[in-house]
Structure formats: C-alpha cells, structure tokens
Amino acid sequence: MTEQRTENIVGALALALSDALLHGVSLQAPEPGQAAAAITLLRHEPGMPIETLRRALGLSHPGTVRLVDRLAAGGLVERRPSARDGRAVALYLTESGERSCTAILATRLEHVTRALAVLNPEERRAFGVLTEKLLASLVRNEEHAYSVCRLCDTVVCADCPVTGTLRGIV
Amino acid sequence: MTEQRTENIVGALALALSDALLHGVSLQAPEPGQAAAAITLLRHEPGMPIETLRRALGLSHPGTVRLVDRLAAGGLVERRPSARDGRAVALYLTESGERSCTAILATRLEHVTRALAVLNPEERRAFGVLTEKLLASLVRNEEHAYSVCRLCDTVVCADCPVTGTLRGIV
DNA sequence: TTGCTGTCTATGCGTCGTGCATATATATTT
DNA sequence: AAATATATATGCACGACGCATAGACAGCAA
Numbered sequence: 001m002t003e004q005r006t007e008n009i010v011g012a013l014a015l016a017l018s019d020a021l022l023h024g025v026s027l028q029a030p031e032p033g034q035a036a037a038a039i040t041l042l043r044h045e046p047g048m049p050i051e052t053l054r055r056a057l058g059l060s061h062p063g064t065v066r067l068v069d070r071l072a073a074g075g076l077v078e079r080r081p082s083a084r085d086g087r088a089v090a091l092y093l094t095e096s097g098e099r100s101c102t103a104i105l106a107t108r109l110e111h112v113t114r115a116l117a118v119l120n121p122e123e124r125r126a127f128g129v130l131t132e133k134l135l136a137s138l139v140r141n142e143e144h145a146y147s148v149c150r151l152c153d154t155v156v157c158a159d160c161p162v163t164g165t166l167r168g169i170v
Numbered sequence: 171m172t173e174q175r176t177e178n179i180v181g182a183l184a185l186a187l188s189d190a191l192l193h194g195v196s197l198q199a200p201e202p203g204q205a206a207a208a209i210t211l212l213r214h215e216p217g218m219p220i221e222t223l224r225r226a227l228g229l230s231h232p233g234t235v236r237l238v239d240r241l242a243a244g245g246l247v248e249r250r251p252s253a254r255d256g257r258a259v260a261l262y263l264t265e266s267g268e269r270s271c272t273a274i275l276a277t278r279l280e281h282v283t284r285a286l287a288v289l290n291p292e293e294r295r296a297f298g299v300l301t302e303k304l305l306a307s308l309v310r311n312e313e314h315a316y317s318v319c320r321l322c323d324t325v326v327c328a329d330c331p332v333t334g335t336l337r338g339i340v
Numbered sequence: 341t342t343g344c345t346g347t348c349t350a351t352g353c354g355t356c357g358t359g360c361a362t363a364t365a366t367a368t369t370t
Numbered sequence: 371a372a373a374t375a376t377a378t379a380t381g382c383a384c385g386a387c388g389c390a391t392a393g394a395c396a397g398c399a400a
Contacts (some may be wrong), residue, residue, distance in 0.1 A: 004326040006298035007282040012332070013305045014187035014282075016318040020308075021181060033357090051377060060359055065379060067357095087366045087377040112177040112184075118307040123300055128176035130289065130297045135183045137288040138190075148186040156174040162182070203386090221348060230388055235350060237386095257348040257395045 020111050025151065028103040030074045034059060036104045037150040038067060039076060042093045043101045044154050047080075049088040056146035076100055105153045136161040190281050195321065198273040200244045204229060206274045207320040208237060209246060212263045213271045214324050217250075219258040226316035246270055275323045306331040 022036075029036035034057040041056055042048055054064040068091065071077035076097035082088035093101060116124055139145050145162045154160070192206075199206035204227040211226055212218060224234040238261065241247040246267035252258040263271060286294055309315050315332045324330070 003294075004279060004323070005328065006294065006301070007279055007286065008323055008327045009298065009301050009305055009331065010286065011187070011191060011278055011282045012318055012322055013301050013308070014184045014191065015321060016305065016308050017181070017184035018188035019317070021184065049377070061378080062360085062380080063358055069379095082377095085367070085377075089378070108181055109174060109177055112181045115304060115308055116177065116180065118303055119300065123303075124173075124176065126296060127300045127304075128179065130293055130300075131176070131179050131183050133288055133293075134285060134297075135179055135186065138183070138186050138285055147189070148182055151185060152182055153174070153178055157178040158175065161179065219348075220350095231349080232351080232389080233387060239350095252348095255348075255396075259349065 017112070017115060020115070021108055021151070024107045024111050025104050028100060028107050030076060030100070031070065033067075035067065035071065038071065039093065039097055039101045040104055040152070041146065041150050042077065042091055043098065044149070044152070046092050047082070047090040049082060049085070049090065051088070052146070053091065055143050056150050058147065071097070104151070108151055109153065109156075132161045136165045139165050142166055187282070187285060190285070191278055191321070194277045194281050195274050198270060198277050200246060200270070201240065203237075205237065205241065208241065209263065209267055209271045210274055210322070211316065211320050212247065212261055213268065214319070214322070216262050217252070217260040219252060219255070219260065221258070222316070223261065225313050226320050228317065241267070274321070278321055279323065279326075302331045306335045309335050312336055 025036040026032040029039060037057055038053060041053060045052075050064055050068060051061075053068070054061060057064065057067075059067065068077060068079070068089075072079060075094055078092045078094050078097075080090045080092060082090040116127070119127060135148070139148055139162050145166055149157075149160070149162055152160070195206040196202040199209060207227055208223060211223060215222075220234055220238060221231075223238070224231060227234065227237075229237065238247060238249070238259075242249060245264055248262045248264050248267075250260045250262060252260040286297070289297060305318070309318060309332050315336055319327075319330065319332055322330070
C-alpha cells in the first residue's frame, strides 16, 4: 500500500517534469510536438536519415517526411543526398537550426535545474545516482535509446548511462 | 559541469517514464491524447465541470467540449445539469468509464513498478522521499495541481504531497 | 426590478497535421 | 538478372484543433 504511494508520486513527478520540459522546449522550436526533438537529434547525429529519425520520434513515415518538409521550409534543416545510400536523405541542421538547438537545450536544462533546486548537494547527488540506475535499466535497444535521449545534450552527458547499457546488451 | 550531467539524466528519465506511461495509458483509453487523463480526473472529482477539466488538460474550450462529446458518445462519460450552476455541466463516469479508469490506473502503476524494480528496498525508499520533496516544490497553484495529478490514483495516494503544498500556499 | 458584465457551454467554419495506400528509386539477396 | 527489401515522396480522405461567435445563466450595481 505504502509502496504504491511511492509509485504514484514517481509517476506524477515524471508527468509534471516532462510536461514542463516539453512545453518550454516547444516554445523554442518552430512548432509544438516532435520538432524540438528532431532538431536536437540532428545535432546529436548529423546526416541522420529520415527513417532513423522516424523511429526515434515514433511518428509515421509520411508524418516524418512532412515534419522535415516544414523544418526545411523554415530554414532549420537541410536535405542532402546520402553518401552511403542512394535511397536515403542525409539531414543536417543549418546555422539557424543550430541556434534553435542551443536554445532548446538551454531551456531544458533550465527547467530541470529549477526543479532540482530544492535539493541540497547531498540529496542531489543521491538522486542522480538513483536516476542513473533507473535510466540504465529502462533502455531496451538502440531504437529506444534514440527516443529516450532525443532531447539530451550529448556534450554535457559524457559517459551516458544509456549508451553504456547498450554496450552491455550488444 | 558534472552537475549538468545529473540534470541531463533526470530530464531523460522523466521523458522516458512519461513516454511509457502515456503510451500504455492511451491503449486503455478510447483514444490517444488527453482522454485517459480526463477519465481519471473524473473519478478523482465526480461532477467536475468542463471548464475545470479544460484547465487541467491544457486544451482549448472547443477541444474539451468535443473530447467530452466523444467520451459521452462512447458511453464512458455522462453529462448532467449542475446543481449549483445553471450554466455548467456536471461530468460523471458511467460504469464503463469506471472500468476504463481502473484499467488506466492499473497500467500506469504497472509501468512505474516495473521501472522501479531495479532498486532495492532502501534505494526505493530514498528515491520516494526525494521524489516527494521535488514534487511538493514543483506545484504552483490549484490549477497546476489538477494537471500534475491528472493520472494519479487518489485512493493509493493518501496524504498527497501536492495537496499538502496547496494547503501551505492557501 | 432592471441592466451590465463576466463565466460556462455549445457550434459553424476553415485550417492543418495525420495515416493509408501507393509510386519511385536504390540496395541487397538469390 | 531477377526478386525482394528498404528509403523516400505524394495524392487523398479523415479528423482534431482553434477561432470566432452565439446563447444561457450567475453575480453585482444602481
């Protein structure tokens, strides 16, 4: 019973945090939804094809193509022919897209920082350790990892626990 | 710098958890989106008017009216005249709506439980304490509380930290 | 009471994102 | 060389959404 109370609170915190993050991040992106995640993923891995992006975002094929259409029309993303695969498109951020990405990551970081502000240094450290353990156990495969890390800042997150888990799986 | 790594991981976990929760919960609801949250909110507070629901879900007026239309057409929700306010509608779950709500809450609980399974009892307790502290500090006002707790199980969550904070504010 | 303002609900309308089905091009296998 | 699989693009129809608006009622003022 008391166990379930903890589970309930954890679910509420996850919802509250991701609500705040997604809302804040959408304001930095050209449109709500997965546009912000698409942008940060492309900084994460420049040249990513549409199909990989699609799997990370959990959208349909046409939906992803149209999203890229809109991002390209807005001057944030550029389509180039892929060097390795003649069928594929290699997606790159433009300069404007890079600026948008920086704003998105800053907003995300700011929201999480504000949320963690009530914890003292020891508590924050303890929370970080537990969070890392939870996150590492949650990732199922590479596709899921792309999705989970779709809004991450890869520069900050050296030795990412998610990729660490994947190395263990593969 | 290492500080930011913690923030990054916390953001990723929040996203991963809420993704999983929202997806699982949507499968128990008649449609994706905020339908599941609408159903659980109505168990939380039977007789809730559309406007309160709208604020908790973060939708537009017409969007909420249409959502209630679809839920009513599906036999999950019932509109009744409000006893106190002649303009307002009092929303209630039908029997079928109650069953759907039970399935939604069970799915949510199951997902969080599975996520917390890697922690041993002491870790889980510590994580629960820190989570509660974070959640309590995050809630701004009553409207926000409805939103944060929109998928909660009020039976399980006796002495909810969110309502506790609100009592402190008000 | 009468009248004014604010709130709650409902709906017509136009827009736009979405997915299905399909078409085309290229890669990979047989 | 043929067959199959994969990556991208698009025509089409559906549906959710928000804007603007309308109608009903509450609450307050004169």
